[in-house]
Amino acid sequence: xxxxxxxIVMLILTTSCAPSFxxxxxxxxxxxxxxxxxxxxxxSYNIAEDNYKVMIPYKIGKARGVITNQVANRVDIDELEExxxxxxxxxxxxxxxxxxxxxxxxxxxxxxxxxxxxETEASRSNPEGLNPAIxxxxxxxxxxxxxxxxxxxxxxxxxxxxxxxxxxxxGISIGIALKSVYTFQTEDFGASYYEDIPMEDLISxxxxxxxxxxxxxxxxxxxxxxxxxxxxxxxxxQNSLVPGNxxxxxxxxxxxxxxxxxxxxxxxxxxxxxxxxxEKYPEMSDNLGYFEQDIAEYFPxxxxxxxxxxxxxxxxxxxxxxxxxxxxxxxxIIGFNQYIYGLVTEGFQNNYDLEINVTSNGRQESLITRxxxxxxxxxxxxx
Numbered sequence: 001x002x003x004x005x006x007x008i009v010m011l012i013l014t015t016s017c018a019p020s021f022x023x024x025x026x027x028x029x030x031x032x033x034x035x036x037x038x039x040x041x042x043x044s045y046n047i048a049e050d051n052y053k054v055m056i057p058y059k060i061g062k063a064r065g066v067i068t069n070q071v072a073n074r075v076d077i078d079e080l081e082e083x084x085x086x087x088x089x090x091x092x093x094x095x096x097x098x099x100x101x102x103x104x105x106x107x108x109x110x111x112x113x114x115x116x117x118x119e120t121e122a123s124r125s126n127p128e129g130l131n132p133a134i135x136x137x138x139x140x141x142x143x144x145x146x147x148x149x150x151x152x153x154x155x156x157x158x159x160x161x162x163x164x165x166x167x168x169x170x171g172i173s174i175g176i177a178l179k180s181v182y183t184f185q186t187e188d189f190g191a192s193y194y195e196d197i198p199m200e201d202l203i204s205x206x207x208x209x210x211x212x213x214x215x216x217x218x219x220x221x222x223x224x225x226x227x228x229x230x231x232x233x234x235x236x237x238q239n240s241l242v243p244g245n246x247x248x249x250x251x252x253x254x255x256x257x258x259x260x261x262x263x264x265x266x267x268x269x270x271x272x273x274x275x276x277x278x279e280k281y282p283e284m285s286d287n288l289g290y291f292e293q294d295i296a297e298y299f300p301x302x303x304x305x306x307x308x309x310x311x312x313x314x315x316x317x318x319x320x321x322x323x324x325x326x327x328x329x330x331x332x333i334i335g336f337n338q339y340i341y342g343l344v345t346e347g348f349q350n351n352y353d354l355e356i357n358v359t360s361n362g363r364q365e366s367l368i369t370r371x372x373x374x375x376x377x378x379x380x381x382x383x
Contacts (some may be wrong), residue, residue: 042098042167050089052099055159061101063110063155070114070152071177072238076077079243079269080154080233084175091229091251092158092171102155102172104220110153113213118294138186144195147182149205151235153213154169171254174213178206180244199234203248206232210250211259218257228252230259241309242269254380266314272307284309284316287347294343299336301326313319317372327360330383337366337379344368350375 041056071077083097109128117129132146153176160170179204182195204246210230217223231249236242246265252258270277277285284307292305306322323340327333340356354377356368366381 011135033266046094048297050094052085052094052097052158054099059100059103061105061155062103062106062292063153063163064101064107066107066110067152067154071235073236073240073243074245076177076233076235080152080175080177080244083233083246084154084156084173084231087231087246087249088156088158088173088229091227092173093159097158097160097170098167100157100159103157104223105155105174105217106170113153113216116148123282130212132205140186140193143182143184143186143193147184147195147197149182149197149202150176150209151179152177157255169222169226171229172217172223173229174210174212174232175231175246176206176210177233177235178202180234197235199247202234202256203232206248207259207262213250214259215234225255227254231265240271241306242271267310267312270309270311272305272309274348277309280314281309281316284319288321291343291347293382295323295340298339299325301328316352317350318355321354321356323358325355325358325360327365333358333360333365333381337368337381340368341377341379344370344377345375 043053043056046322067077067080071080112126112128113130115126115129116131117133118126131148131150134142134146136142153174154172157169157222158171158173158291159167161167178197180197182197184193184195186193210232214228214230217228229249229251232247233261234244234247236244245267248262248264250259250262252260263372270281272285272288287304288307294306295302296375303324303326308320308322309316310318310320325336327336337358338356344354344356350370353372354368355371357364358366364382366379368379370377
């Protein structure tokens with residue numbers, strides 16, 4: 001059953017002697033399971049046009065914390081959450097929908113689904129497991145032949161305003177995180193084994209898992225009819241400096257319980273310098289190499305340049321550069337940023353977002369940014 005929230009516009013009285021800090025839209029949620037009413041607020045302003053507004057007080061997801069126990073790499077966690085929102089914008093317009101963490105798939109449900117399927121022993125039976133069954137976990141060959149593909153299931157809710165000043169759940173997005181490398185042990189405290197999972201197997205298993213997830217979602221109260229965006233996310237290795245990427249997605253119309261066609265996603269995160277970057281994007285690799293040489297020529301305390309590029313359809317969308325330098329004074333910091341400003345203006349195209357973080361001894365010293373299509377850089381030096 002859908003949960004509805006009644007929208008009330010709060011009139012804020014202002015005076016000439018004091019400003020108002022409460023210019024927000026008010027919302028009252030009708031809780032049909034309890035007698036009370038819960039008040040929430042929809043902010044009147046947004047920090048960016050393409051961001052979702054978030055209702056306040058912020059509702060923590062029902063599976064909060066599970067992701068940190070299941071996805072080993074912090075950069076994968078961030079990309080899974082942020083990337084799912086990015087893909088959701090194509091079906092849930094931020095001008096119309098509000099964002100909320102998942103309120104339906106609980107932590108206990110997620111943990112059950114992440115286990116191996118098993119109906120052999122009553123004490124260890126888990127018919128809800130979505131990872132492949134295995135007869136003997138101490139058998140190395142069986143482990144390699146039946147890896148745990150599924151790492152995490154992330155739910156996001158998208159709320160929409162309806163007629164009569166109500167809001168309701170307008171749709172959900174589900175990110176299905178899949179391992180690119182399966183790590184396992186055949187005995188307690190024994191050696192760890194690593195098995196690369198081929199992309200073809202990953203996609204095939206991921207699509208089967210997605211269909212099972214959709215069928216189960218339709219059995220959850222409140223999700224029987226809502227539209228569902230399902231996305232497959234391929235994790236990177238645990239020690240990777242760049243995250244994995246989404247590889248496929250499908251949109252299921254309201255009330256449908258069967259997945260139709262899938263859309264392939266061509267996006268990736270590239271580390272500079274690396275052999276992969278040299279092979280796929282040699283021009284940017286050379287550009288960053290020259291940039292590094294120019295810095296080293298004038299600043300002897302410079303360490304190195306680390307770049308991270310985000311590509312969609314082989315086109316660079318955002319370049320993030322980390323520059324660690326050992327500074328001896330504030331004047332040197334200002335001079336360094338002036339020099340970087342000139343190098344970037346002359347050497348980097350403006351058809352992608354750019355972010356440069358200058359650090360010293362683990363401390364952020366400055367931030368240089370430029371949005372795609374703009375000519376001027378924004379420079380902030382921390383004091």
